[in-house]
Amino acid sequence: MANTREIRNRIRSVKNIQQITRAMQMVAASKLKRAQEMVQAAGPYAEKLRLLMNEVGKSASGVTHPLLVKRPVERVCVVVMTSDKGLCGAYNANIIKRAMEFIKSLKPESVRLVVIGKKANDFFKRRQYEILKYWPFPSKEVEVSFVAEVMRFLAGGYEKADYDKVVLFYTKFKSAMVTTPLEAQLLPLESAEADKQAGGSALYIFEPTAEELMQKLLPKYLQNQVYLAFVEAGASEHGSRMVSMKSATDNADEMIHTLTLNYNKVRQASITREILEVVTGADATKKK
Amino acid sequence: MAKSYPLEIVTLKRTVFSDNVECVTAPGGLGYLGILAGHAPLLTNIEIGMISIKLEGKSDLKMSVGEGFLVVTQKSATLLVDTAEKKEEINVERARASMARARERLGTKNPEIDIVRAEASLRRAIARLKLAGALS
Numbered sequence: 001m002a003n004t005r006e007i008r009n010r011i012r013s014v015k016n017i018q019q020i021t022r023a024m025q026m027v028a029a030s031k032l033k034r035a036q037e038m039v040q041a042a043g044p045y046a047e048k049l050r051l052l053m054n055e056v057g058k059s060a061s062g063v064t065h066p067l068l069v070k071r072p073v074e075r076v077c078v079v080v081m082t083s084d085k086g087l088c089g090a091y092n093a094n095i096i097k098r099a100m101e102f103i104k105s106l107k108p109e110s111v112r113l114v115v116i117g118k119k120a121n122d123f124f125k126r127r128q129y130e131i132l133k134y135w136p137f138p139s140k141e142v143e144v145s146f147v148a149e150v151m152r153f154l155a156g157g158y159e160k161a162d163y164d165k166v167v168l169f170y171t172k173f174k175s176a177m178v179t180t181p182l183e184a185q186l187l188p189l190e191s192a193e194a195d196k197q198a199g200g201s202a203l204y205i206f207e208p209t210a211e212e213l214m215q216k217l218l219p220k221y222l223q224n225q226v227y228l229a230f231v232e233a234g235a236s237e238h239g240s241r242m243v244s245m246k247s248a249t250d251n252a253d254e255m256i257h258t259l260t261l262n263y264n265k266v267r268q269a270s271i272t273r274e275i276l277e278v279v280t281g282a283d284a285t286k287k288k
Numbered sequence: 289m290a291k292s293y294p295l296e297i298v299t300l301k302r303t304v305f306s307d308n309v310e311c312v313t314a315p316g317g318l319g320y321l322g323i324l325a326g327h328a329p330l331l332t333n334i335e336i337g338m339i340s341i342k343l344e345g346k347s348d349l350k351m352s353v354g355e356g357f358l359v360v361t362q363k364s365a366t367l368l369v370d371t372a373e374k375k376e377e378i379n380v381e382r383a384r385a386s387m388a389r390a391r392e393r394l395g396t397k398n399p400e401i402d403i404v405r406a407e408a409s410l411r412r413a414i415a416r417l418k419l420a421g422a423l424s
């Protein structure tokens with residue numbers, strides 16, 4: 001059995017680690033709260049945009065737009081969205097695993113990789129994948145201009161027929177406990193005509209025309225999809241980090257408990273031994 | 289007193305305004321237009337620029353907006369825009385910097401530069417600076 005000093009050192013270092021994990025847990029919790037608010041605040045725009053597209057779609061049937069064109073799929077742009085920082089449990093591993101399964105199902109030469117987040121970049125670089133474009137995951141609030149840049153890059157490549165399909169891998173946020181890695185097709189856009197029931201609500205005046213409005217709506221729709229993915233992924237990251245840091249803190253508690261028990265046992269044993277030595281020593285001198 | 293109706297301004301990030309207004313003036317796809325209560329249902333796109341909201345019994349509220357759309361129904365109106373900022377929310381330094389950058393880009397005549405983008409960026413910066421009263 002180890003001596004008391006060694007155990008005491010162990011306890012001290014575990015306590016130090018626990019302090020760090022507890023602090024990280026608290027930081028993640030407050031960041032999660034803000035990120036959750038962002039997810040919720042983004043809801044109205046997404047919903048209203050969808051309604052608007054439906055409305056315009058009814059009057060603008062048969063619009064052609066470069067982002068709607070379906071081509072036989074030869075090259076696929078795979079977008080993988082991870083975090084920049086680690087210590088968030090299996091968050092990054094899960095999304096990368098999901099993406100890898102998809103990538104392996106394709107011919108290697110047909111994959112165009114776009115990575116967001118340092119972790120994905122490191123992963124694919126280490127495996128000698130060719131990376132078309134890399135962005136770090138925004139560390140603060142997700143700016144509209146940044147989302148627009150990502151959107152333009154993806155849409156631009158699609159319009160130039162550099163690839164025939166864009167698939168995004170990101171983590172959908174349900175709650176801090178439940179985050180699911182997801183695969184979502186970004187391009188070609190699934191035609192907005194899907195929801196084209198008996199229209200008849202052509203009451204609206206369109207300015208300039210329904211067709212021209214649709215041309216403007218489609219990129220905005222894509223931009224919104226990308227934005228939603230960013231805020232959901234951000235919330236998922238903080239949620240995962242909070243949960244994993246909480247279990248690390250709890251684990252440390254447990255370790256401290258067993259170590260303390262052990263420490264007391266060892267200490268007691270040495271005290272007993274010392275007493276025994278004194279007693280036997282005293283006995284020995286008495287008998288003489 | 290003019291009749292009022294509910295107006296909502298929703299950006300990509302959040303709902304920034306929701307109140308009863310008498311009139312809103314916005315840069316539509318075919319030029320500036322003003323919406324009063326009881327306007328016919330209308331769908332139009334919104335250009336980068338400035339909107340002006342007339343509130344009941346208060347002074348006008350002005351905001352700079354990014355690209356988006358305006359939806360007018362029988363009873364209400366909704367503005368869906370990329371961004372919308374009040375005067376006090378504008379970062380003058382940033383707008384100045386982006387105006388300078390856009391001007392420089394447009395000036396170089398480099399074929400690799402996306403003129404549409406640079407122009408949009410310049411328009412955004414000008415709209416912001418105008419509203420902030422910082423345009424010399």
